[in-house]
Amino acid sequence: MVDPTAEASPQPLPEPYEQCSQYRHWKHSAAELQHLRQKVNLKAAARVRKAVAEQQELTRIPAPEPVCITWDEQLQYCQYYEERIRAYCRKLQFDRFVEATALAYFKRFYLRNTVMEYDPKLYLMTCLFIATKVESAHISLATFLENIHKSPSPDMMIELEFSLSKGIRYEYMVHHPFWPLHGFLLDVQNYISSTHPRPAHEHLFQKLQRCYSRAEQFASNATLTDLTFTHMPSQIGLGCLLAAARERDFEKELEQYLASRFHAKLDELVKLRIALDAVADAVVAQSTKPPIAKEAAAAVFKKLQGCLNPEFDPESPL
Amino acid sequence: MAGIPALDSDTCPVCKSDRYLNPTLRLLVSPCFHKMCDTCINRLYLQGPAPCPICRTRLRKQDFVAQTFEDLYVEKEIQQRKLIARVYNKRPEDFKNNLKAYNNYLEEVEDILFNLINDIDVAETKARIERYKAENQQLIGANLQKQMIEERTVQGGLEREKREKIIRKETYEQAVIEEAKVKKQAKADIIRRLAEEDTSASDVIAEAHARRPRAPDIDKLLQARLPTYDDSAADHMLVEADTSPFEPLDHPYAAVSYTIIKDFYSDPWQNHLRMDEPARGGLLKASGYMPKFAYERAITSAFAGIFAGI
């Protein structure tokens, strides 16, 4: 009779990455992303209209029918603020991990929430502040608020922290492409040493290093895009390296490397190449994309004033 | 010997009734070693806890138990010995087989017991015990463990005997039933033959005798059913000998099967550490830092889920 308390022979647990919250809850295809944003936007618009109507009844102040923000307007508006996050990180000298985490929080939050109810200016600060805590780069709230333009009060910050945390499902750990990219740097180095004769090493290592520097820039750009949702960090890192390799005349060596490492998985490798191309195209596009113009953001801001949800306004009777 | 009645009087000290007048008198004893008949106990403790009429220790009805020994003095001694044995549990081997030292130790224990049982210098003796306990803590603990394991072994042996007894009994009963069945069948056969066949009665019986199967060999049956035990190593006895393969590693964590992780790379992230300088490198190694941690982290994440979702 089998003793139910005896050690069962160990079954393989899921792969480590399958257990991380990023993979379980924050991975979406491009199509899913669009669908989600549209859905969230439509629902929000309905809520706003209803709330405005209710407010109108209560206060007897006539207000025009709100013209709501569309989902792509929100997307653009958020991108403007994401660039602001970057600027603050430079000013406050936060490293790229803090920046990338703050950006991830911001994107995740606005994937499921609307700017008509949550003010991006406030939330970008909150994303930054929590990111400093999570990435072990903590600064005091006082110091932080000194450096922020039009900062909220400390009490408000705490409430914002809770609101943001809830919006990101309290899943604070975010994985970025930087570690994987670095891992490929090391592993390609290893590959070169073991497959090329000694005299060639010096030259190839230098090419690799130049390639890597460029790839690091691409990786930072990647954190501004939707790649954080659509692809695994390892794929993004490798895709950045590929994009850089194309620019820095290292593509051939990289292809050889891939073929060697994944020789046992040729079918998957084909699919991987497609994914890497998608990543490479995205990061290159991002690097050549002009920043969102302040005027465009201002226009959305103006439109926004007409469609803010009064339920979220502390001064409204609702 | 203050406070303990040396003789078993058949009188309840509280109500003074005795066996002569009350043949069903039942005397129970309290934790403070005072006796009382059950009538008095019921009367005094019906409402709840109350002080002992003799020494005023707070008691409840359920604290009264039947005596194990005629002599309450013995009862108390047994109790004290048990308590002391949990502290003074040294074995001859702890004295490296120096019998004289062991005997001195035993005498000291008897001394202490004498004091406690007879309420002599109780406070000082108790302090003595505490001191001993503090000084010999680890040995006490170790010996306690040994003792518990031995008890379990003895228990295991007893249980094994019990099981064997049951098996023997069953086997025997089985054999008896079998034999009865066979006999009955044989008898029926004889009767049938006598009725149906022509052979003479004495011949039938003679044949039946010859054909009768031998009685079941009980010993052989027992041998087949009784398991044999290997007595070596007490711990083996406690857990059914489990020789199935045992794997302490519960999960392979096969994170990186595509490549190996070397001990050294030219790593721009670690240049600032200047590990080749003796002071810096020495400090980092002494702290328990290895550049390899970063290599492992980097390369593991490089290949983590590389084929996921595509």
Added chain:
Amino acid sequence: MQPRSYPATTAASRWSHYIKEKKVGEGTYAVVYSGWAIPTPAQKLEHELATDDTGERDEVARDKKILTGVALVCEPDGRRKIAIKKFKIGEYKDGMDKSAIREVKVLQELKHPNVIELIDVFSYKTNLNAVLEFLDCDLEVIIKNKNVAFSAADIKSWMLMTLRGVRHCHANFILHRDLKPNNLLLSKDGELKLGDFGMARDYGDPHRKMTSMVVTRWYRSPELLLGAVRYGYAVDMWAVGCIFAELMLRVPFMPGDSDIGQLQTIFRALGTPTEADWPGMKYLPDYHAFEQFPRNPLRNLFTAASPDALALMESMLLYDPLKRPTAHDALNHFYFRNQPRPTPPAKLPRDVDKAGSKAKEAAGVDPEMHARGKRGNDEDGIDDAHAVRRKLF
């Protein structure tokens, strides 16, 4: 205290709400309550379909445990006993408490049978609450309960589960940094789980320095005591070694009474290290010339230990951090493959004295107090500690 009800947030697909019943413990930065998780109707239906009176539930639960690595422990009606850890607001007016965020961040990612399970997180009136599995006992309580005897197989079983949990953390490049018997929690099925991740953080990053004021003093490794700021897995392994020793001795092995005193205590027990024992130790920030104590063979103190147990323990308590085994190496040590087999968790000794059992899910201690190593109201432990010292010296 009236039971309160809180709606589920991130786990709303499985649980409808949580009921907080009574307080079971308090630390410097959190209060712990026991309570119940009430399933959603869909979840309840699934649970009913999966269980019936023939005990099939155990099979299903066991299979699920194997597949997901997380046990399902529910009442027949689908409710689950939980602990709610309410984090107090940080006093320094820096918003959400950093330890709270750290603990939630790490527990969200670590799912393993030997790591405490985080079921959900919710906030109520600017208090962060973590819903954790309910574990009513910890290893410290069992070690201290003199009515409970351990066999070598029991110790091996606890060490096995501890090391598996630690290995899982290290494989994810996370250091626990507060391992001690009090933080090794035990379920009613005897499973051991690492708890209290308030000090946990990632390691292996060459750009980051860490604080050396971590781990409760008695379990703090020598490199931390000497001020190391870039360290690794070895700090957790030292703590595990101390716990191993404590399981055998039934008292803390090296209980120092101050941070300075802790190093002395270690040196007395294990001998003062030489440069050969620990290359580079002179470069550590807080290094100075130490009083020399001779090395005592541990065999003399751990008389009941088998040679393989002693070998493993000694390796975890080596001065040179890089010579200590990783959790993976420790699990591969022949100690775990030798007889006796580790006791199956369900048969491990339990704390029989319910009145004495302590706070359930260990509430954390403020990091500053951590470093000073306050063990809370621990009269018994301190007396025993003095006794050990006397015995050693």
